[in-house]
Amino acid sequence: MTITQxxxxxxxxYGPWTVTPEPRREMDLQTLQSRLFADVAQFIGSRGGYVFFTRFDNMIAVTNGIDRAAHATLQETIGNRYPVTISLGIDVADTPAAALDGATERLQAAGSAQDEDRTEVLAGTFLDPSETGTEPVHIAHFDVNDATGKYTDQLNEFDSFIHIERSYASLMEYLRTAHGGLSFFVGGDNIIAVLPELSAEAYQAALDHVADDAGVELKVGVGRGQTAHEAGIAAKHALEDCRYEGTTVEFAQPHVPTSDD
Amino acid sequence: MTITQxxxxxxxxYGPWTVTPEPRREMDLQTLQSRLFADVAQFIGSRGGYVFFTRFDNMIAVTNGIDRAAHATLQETIGNRYPVTISLGIDVADTPAAALDGATERLQAAGSAQDEDRTEVLAGTFLDPSETGTEPVHIAHFDVNDATGKYTDQLNEFDSFIHIERSYASLMEYLRTAHGGLSFFVGGDNIIAVLPELSAEAYQAALDHVADDAGVELKVGVGRGQTAHEAGIAAKHALEDCRYEGTTVEFAQPHVPTSDD
Amino acid sequence: MTITQxxxxxxxxYGPWTVTPEPRREMDLQTLQSRLFADVAQFIGSRGGYVFFTRFDNMIAVTNGIDRAAHATLQETIGNRYPVTISLGIDVADTPAAALDGATERLQAAGSAQDEDRTEVLAGTFLDPSETGTEPVHIAHFDVNDATGKYTDQLNEFDSFIHIERSYASLMEYLRTAHGGLSFFVGGDNIIAVLPELSAEAYQAALDHVADDAGVELKVGVGRGQTAHEAGIAAKHALEDCRYEGTTVEFAQPHVPTSDD
Amino acid sequence: MTITQxxxxxxxxYGPWTVTPEPRREMDLQTLQSRLFADVAQFIGSRGGYVFFTRFDNMIAVTNGIDRAAHATLQETIGNRYPVTISLGIDVADTPAAALDGATERLQAAGSAQDEDRTEVLAGTFLDPSETGTEPVHIAHFDVNDATGKYTDQLNEFDSFIHIERSYASLMEYLRTAHGGLSFFVGGDNIIAVLPELSAEAYQAALDHVADDAGVELKVGVGRGQTAHEAGIAAKHALEDCRYEGTTVEFAQPHVPTSDD
Ligand SMILES: Nc1nc2c(ncn2[C@@H]2O[C@H](COP(=O)(O)OP(=O)(O)OP(=O)(O)O)[C@@H](O)[C@H]2O)c(=O)[nH]1
Ligand SMILES: Nc1nc2c(ncn2[C@@H]2O[C@H](COP(=O)(O)OP(=O)(O)OP(=O)(O)O)[C@@H](O)[C@H]2O)c(=O)[nH]1
Ligand SMILES: Nc1nc2c(ncn2[C@@H]2O[C@H](COP(=O)(O)OP(=O)(O)OP(=O)(O)O)[C@@H](O)[C@H]2O)c(=O)[nH]1
Ligand SMILES: Nc1nc2c(ncn2[C@@H]2O[C@H](COP(=O)(O)OP(=O)(O)OP(=O)(O)O)[C@@H](O)[C@H]2O)c(=O)[nH]1
Ligand SMILES: [Ca+2]
Ligand SMILES: [Ca+2]
Ligand SMILES: [Ca+2]
Ligand SMILES: [Ca+2]
Structure with a gap:
């Protein structure tokens, strides 16, 4: 069973800040947002977590193994170095979607995202390491087959992007609805999802859905681990197995899921 | 008439590099990609251009006013400071989509994106400043109405993001097909599009399409200028006008487009 | 007694890289160096350590509490994101200078800094947390009295800098020789030193030496802690005490050193 | 004759900000300072200028060819992305020291560096490109002979640094006094100076001074150009000539200075 923090x-x-006293240069906002994300990615990534840029003003992170003190340090360093501050909501649950429900509610309970008095909230529940089973995090790394040959080297870049974007839109809604999973576009032709335990058939059904719905062929490597990084690096190796074997779904290690998950 | 570079x-x-000799830590790839984008955004943005992260391994920039020498300097500085290099294809046309066709073809003609011998290509046609009319760039800045109240403060963050993502998927395909325009999600609830000249009715039709198709209500400010920045900052001010007036389409200045553009 | 890692x-x-195939743009080298330092500062700083830019191609860090695995992660992330790699030598001793002797020798034993086959060395001895007494790290934070009024607002900036530089040159040699301490200019008018345990008289003697030798008046706050950050933040508070009390040497907490340390 | 902007x-x-409301984490200040410097280095460097970190809270830039509008854009982008703002003073003169006098006075005239109401000053005189002769900027790039063999591979890193630091302290004071030149340590074993026109004998005298005074042997390459970058890259090539020829002073091109400059 998975347990995700x-x-x-x-x-x-952030909204009001972007237009006060005048609308700010868009490229400065883009720089600020992407560097803030990069700093969070380094902080969380070097501690075994994964973070996704999502909307940039709201980012979602898988933080198994990262405690309250580390979250507080992250919040302090951003506050020291940026003209904006961040709030952090944290929760733990069996499915990623349920954990995110709880994490989001912590912040919503403290006030609106555009309440100027609600700053630097740090609220939530952290995983007790002693209570987790082994390998509570499952990561699936999806990738488009031959994106270079089919799209990048053939179409103009925007039209390539439309195909990738369609596949992402299709997969994200499917995994959310069918399994309470959260998927994120991570650049190129790659989508990373944090999921509950799923069978090979369930993964194949997701790939089939995207092929039908968006006309894009994906493959997927699946890994599990104590942390998102451990699960994710295993998923990347499994994806390399897909490449070498010519298969579409590979698990990082011997895996016998129970029926109909 | 618009002319876009x-x-x-x-x-x-990049694909092969990410898995050589072993798959690299995802958070390092995320950091690399977002910082590379931030550096390009600073370089191009401080010269009046706009750049969008798109797929991160392929980024699209509006570069009216930025010449070949500046492009060469950008290419050199990235090569000096990153473990990867970049190629640049440039073209000029009346519609953004046609300009991107040409820009992409310059790179495709030089070899595959995954040809290891094809590095640091710099190929293209640059705008002759003396031949451009006034204000050749049109930028539209779209924004979701009350995203904070309807989504951010109500739903879990992923479900908020699904709504934003749907509105983006819907708008990007519509503007591409109907007008040869290119639209980009820039974070939060914002989409920026580079477009040919369009009437207020054409913009309203786009908003109506997204409302019907994705169930999300947008407003839009439109600006024009010598550069993307000039057009874009005017668009942001027009968007503020929407906020103050409660309207859905505002142009930055007196604008009487000819019929059915 | 202090124990410093x-x-x-x-x-x-790095030297050969800077001129291969041609000398590289100096501002790109400056950007690379300062961002590499910033990344190391974030990595080590968020784990309680201190790092100093020193010569930028060689940086010295106080890493009590940071283990081998974290050092390996630092090395990996730099290698993934920069066009250069780093080697790390680590040692532990009673005085900072002795610890640095050992740390440096680990790298020298593995080959020359300009040996192209000697890359990503990670060699050294790490502190066993269970064997350290309490508060093994001592940090002194030195600051020029009224640097703004005497220099910044009076002289041209280079001449201000000459005074600061002289005070640094004088203090660094004094503390190295008299106490085996290592001092680093950290910008502005601030010098931070990692030192063995010293009495108030010993600190006053250092200030007197700099006043005589370089004509610059300093004050100093001294802190101790489990980590450089704990000691350093205590030192900063002690320095604030100097400001409020008008004194020149303050210790962060009741401190009765034995004679002539 | 040289003309330097x-x-x-x-x-x-900045001083008050670092301790408000409490002293801030030193590694966050270090990160902020070095990234701010890196951003300024990219902005100015990609426009042909050079900037030196100096004290980090005060940085000195050679900006021939960079106009008021570009300075304003730099100021705006920093203000948009950092928790601090910057002021800019600019002046032009025959010697670097005289230009810096004027640049500094512009800011001093506007108020103290620690006056909280004095923010984002932009004041100064800019070079009129039409009035400059050819190659008004002279840059000298100094380098320690065999720093790797004599220091880095032999001594502990702090003791290596002491030698480099001594050579810098000696050279900076000499060039300032003898020629109104400004020299900056740029990392490794390198010092870059902006100078008036000097003869080979004058350069040799500077090297001899440092050898006597600090016991460190330097070589130097000298370049001239329209911008600091042009002069500096020429100086780097001249320094490579020193390496290949085994000489100590090389000019980038045929150069017959008038007597006793
Ligand atoms: N974020 C991320 N992006 C990746 C990774 N690997 C590849 N990419 C991106 O994916 C793009 C396409 O690379 P590949 O998937 O190797 O190429 P492909 O043409 O689709 O070939 P196959 O996937 O082997 O069929 C690259 O340009 C990268 O942007 C990864 O591990 N993480
Ligand atoms: N990239 C970018 N994002 C922006 C900009 N302005 C706002 N945002 C983003 O949009 C989010 C929502 O802010 P707003 O649009 O002001 O808020 P709202 O609740 O939708 O309210 P209204 O748009 O006024 O109805 C913010 O958190 C930002 O992420 C902008 O100029 N550029
Ligand atoms: N690295 C670092 N630099 C600091 C810190 N505090 C101040 N500075 C620098 O020191 C400069 C001078 O600030 P202060 O020391 O507050 O000012 P002062 O005029 O010398 O006044 P007093 O020290 O109070 O006599 C600032 O511009 C900063 O660059 C700090 O904690 N760390
Ligand atoms: N900022 C900067 N630093 C450099 C440059 N070239 C070399 N360095 C630094 O200088 C250090 C020593 O390199 P070298 O000067 O090549 O080595 P060396 O052992 O002194 O050998 P020689 O100078 O050839 O006698 C390197 O580690 C770099 O930090 C440069 O162009 N700019
Ligand atoms: Ca692929
Ligand atoms: Ca909105
Ligand atoms: Ca001071
Ligand atoms: Ca050298």
Missing amino acids: LTLVQIDN | LTLVQIDN | LTLVQIDN | LTLVQIDN
Whole structure:
């Protein structure tokens, strides 16, 4: 069974800041957002977590193994170095979607994202390491087959992107609805999902759905681990197995899921 | 009439690099990609351009006013500071989509994106400043109405994101097909599009399409300028006008488009 | 008694790289160096350590509490994101200078800094947390009295800098020789030193030496802690005490050193 | 004859900010300072200028060819992305020291560096490109002979650094006094100076001074150009000539200075 600790990272009162006193240069906002994400990625990534840029003003992180003190340090360093601050909501649950429900509610309970008095909230429940089973995090790394040959080298870049975007839109809604999973576009032709335990058939059904719905062929490597990084690096190796074997679904290690998960 | 100079920024042979000799830590790839984008955003943005992260390994920039020498300097500085290099394809056309066709073809003609011998291509046609009319760039800045109240403060963050993502998927395909326009999600609830000249009715039709198709209500500010930044900052001010007036389409200045553009 | 774990961070074979195939743009080298330092500062700083830029191609870090696995992660992330790699030598000793001797020797034993085959060395001895007494790290934070009024607002900036530089040159040699301490200019008018345990008289003698030798008046706050950050933040508070009390040497907490340390 | 445009970049009211409301984590200050410097280096460097970190809260830039509008854009982008703002003073003169006098006075005239109401000053005189002769900027790039063999591979890193630091302290004071030149340590074993026109004998005398005074042997390459970058890259090539020829002073091109400059 999976147990996922999720953190919602939310920039405090960001909308009003972007237009005060005048609308700010868009490329400065883009730089600020992407560097803030990069700093969070380094902080969380070097501690075994994964973070996704999502909307940039709201980022979602898988933080199994990262405790309250580390979250507080992250919040402090961003506050020291940026013109904006961040709030952090954290929760733990069996499915990623349920964990995110709890994480989001912690922040919503403290006030609106655009309440100027609600800053640097740090609220949530952290995983007790002693109570977790082994390998509570499952990561699936999806990738488009031959994106270079079919799209990048053939179409103009925007039209390539439309295909990738369609496959992402299709997969994200499917996994959310069918399994309470959360999927994120991570650049190129790659989508990373944090999921409950699923069978090979369930993964194949997801790939089939995207092929039908969006006309894009994906493959997927699946890994599990104590942390998102451990699960994710195993998933990447499994994806390499897909490449070498010519298969579409590979698990990182011997895996006998129970029926109909 | 609009004349747009577009630049395709493509990381050379990036796919193979990400898995050589072993798959690399995902959070390091995320950091690399987002910082590379931030550096390009600063370089191009401080010269009046706009760049969008798109797929991160392929980024699309509006570069009216930025010449070949500046492109060469950008290419050199990235090569000096990153473990990867970039190729640049540039072209000019009346519609953004046609300009991107040409920009992409410059790179495709030089070899595959995953050809390890095809590095640091710099190929294209640059705008002759003396031949451009006034204000050749049109930028539309779209924004979701009350995203904070309807989504961010109500749903879990992933479900908020699904709504934003749907509105983006819907708008991007519509503007591409109907007008040869290119639209980009820029974080939060914002979409920025580079477009040919369009009437207020054409913009309203786009908003109506997204409302019907994705169930999300947008407003839009439209600006024009010598550069993307000039057009874009005017668009942001027009968007503020929407906020103050409670309207859904505002142009930055007196604008009487000819019928059915 | 103090016990300091020091890490030498050395860019591998950096000199030849800067001129291959041609000398590289200096501002790109400056950007690379300062961002590499910033990344190391975030990594080590968020784990309680301190790192100093020193010569940028060789940086010195106080790493009490940071283990081998974290050092390996640092090395990996730099290798993944920069066009250069780093080697790390680590050692532990009673005085900072002795710890640095050992840390440096680990790298020298593995080959020359400009040996192109000597890359990503990770060699050293790490502190066993269970064997350390309490508060093994001592940090002194030195600051020029009224640097703004005497220099910044009076002289041209280079001449201000000459005074600061003289005070640094004088203090660094004094503390190295008299106490085996290592001092680092950290910007502005601030010098931070890692030192063995010293009496108030010993600190006053150092200030007197700099006043005589370089004509610059300093004050100093001294802290101790389990980590450099704990000691350093205590030192900063002690320095604030100097400001409020008008004194020149303050210890962070009741401190009765034995004679002539 | 040389004509140098110098810019003083000063963080506004930085001292008080570092300790408000409490002293901030030193590694966050280090990260902020070095990234701010890196951003300024990219901005100015990609426009042909050079900037030196100096004290980090005050940075000195050679900005021939960079106009008021570009300075304003730099100031705006820093203000948009950092928790601090910068002021800029600019002046032009025959010697670097005289230009810096004027640049500094512009800021001093506007108020103290720690006056909380004095923010984002942009004041100064800019070079009129039409009035400059050819190659008004002279850059000298100094380097320690065999620093790797004599120091880095032999001594502990701090003791290596002491030698480099001594050579810098000696050279900076000499060039300032003898020629109104400004020299900056740029990492490794490198010092870059901006100078008036000097003969080979004058350069040799500077090297001899440092050898006598600090016991460190330097070589130097000298270049001239329209911008600091042009002069500096020429100086780097001249320094490579020193390496290949085994000489100590090389000019980038045929150069017959008038007597006793
Ligand atoms: N974020 C991320 N992106 C990746 C990774 N690996 C590849 N990519 C991206 O995916 C793009 C396409 O690379 P590949 O998937 O190797 O190429 P392909 O043409 O689709 O070939 P196959 O997947 O082997 O069929 C690259 O340009 C990268 O942007 C990864 O591990 N993480
Ligand atoms: N990239 C970018 N994002 C912006 C900009 N302005 C706002 N945002 C984002 O949009 C989010 C929502 O802010 P707003 O649009 O002001 O808030 P709202 O609740 O939708 O309210 P209204 O748009 O006024 O109805 C913010 O958190 C930002 O992420 C902008 O100029 N550029
Ligand atoms: N690295 C670092 N630099 C600091 C810190 N505090 C101040 N500075 C620097 O020191 C400079 C001078 O600030 P202060 O020391 O507060 O000012 P001062 O005029 O010398 O006044 P007093 O020290 O109070 O006599 C600032 O511009 C900063 O660059 C700190 O904690 N760390
Ligand atoms: N900022 C900067 N630093 C450099 C440059 N070239 C070399 N360095 C630094 O200088 C250090 C020593 O490199 P070298 O000067 O090549 O080595 P060396 O052992 O002194 O050998 P020689 O100078 O050839 O006698 C390197 O580690 C770099 O930090 C440069 O162009 N700019
Ligand atoms: Ca693929
Ligand atoms: Ca909105
Ligand atoms: Ca001071
Ligand atoms: Ca050298």
